[in-house]
Amino acid sequence: MNQELACLSLAVKTERINELYRVISVEEPGLAKKCRAGNFFELRSSAVSSRKLFKPISVYRVDGSEISFLIKRLGPGSEALCDLKTGDLLELYGPLGNSFPLVSDAHILLVSGGVGYPPLAGLKSALDSSNHVFSLHGATTSLDRFPADEIWQIEGSSEHQGFVTEGILQYLERASVDLVYACGPSAMLKAVSMICAARGIRAYVSMEAYMACGIGACHGCVIPVGDASSYDYQRVCKEGPVFDAASIVWELI
Ligand SMILES: Cc1cc2nc3c(=O)[nH]c(=O)nc-3n(C[C@H](O)[C@H](O)[C@H](O)COP(=O)(O)OP(=O)(O)OC[C@H]3O[C@@H](n4cnc5c(N)ncnc54)[C@H](O)[C@@H]3O)c2cc1C
């Protein structure tokens, strides 16, 4: 690992959102300055029981010198991160990966699903002042709801019931969109990509992948990029996580 990517151990501030989600924050002015919307960090709790488990987590918010992460409690790695208490130590390296391209004077649709919300929250702040931005968020249950212009929910009752892809179709009926940015489960990203391709709308997606090193060394996170007859593999942690949706060979995902 080079000097730029030294692993730091920093005290965290934690905030409980609900039984599934926590926001954890660290103060580090040098790193905060480098963060761009779409970047992620590799994080792990310094608690002994969770050694070895670095997890890729997107930058959620940068406020001055404070970097925040929104984390869903899922398996052992994310559990250990969610169990951190204010003052505990977090080990981290980053920021990693590429970032969303920024534009101006465009009508933009942001589409997030589940833990795809954090990078798009940061992107919204970066785009809001110079574009018309509308955000759609897809939740499974009421626990996965985060602030957005429209929230679609699969289980339980909600004003907008169903998959967020239904929200996209309805929005595209009533608005002329130049650009779509999306982050969420692969199935959702594939659907977003198909919807946009059919209408000639450019889309950028931040891809999910199982990651080991997070820095481009192990090739454990590759996805096929190109076209179905001629493609190569690119690393989600290095060339991504943000890709032009049209460049991904979705049939092979
Ligand atoms: C670039 C990137 C950014 C991410 N940003 C965030 C974030 O901001 N907040 C957040 O809460 N999570 C985020 N994640 C997902 C997070 O890294 C995983 O949820 C976490 O690694 C799960 O580890 P675990 O040890 O808790 O669970 P595990 O035991 O590893 O997994 C629990 C379950 O989740 C599934 N799973 C785990 N990781 C992935 C994955 N990458 N893709 C698809 N399915 C998976 C497993 O199949 C299993 O069913 C991000 C992932 C990537 C690649």
Ligand code: FES
């Ligand atoms: S996680 Fe090792 S190359 Fe991407």
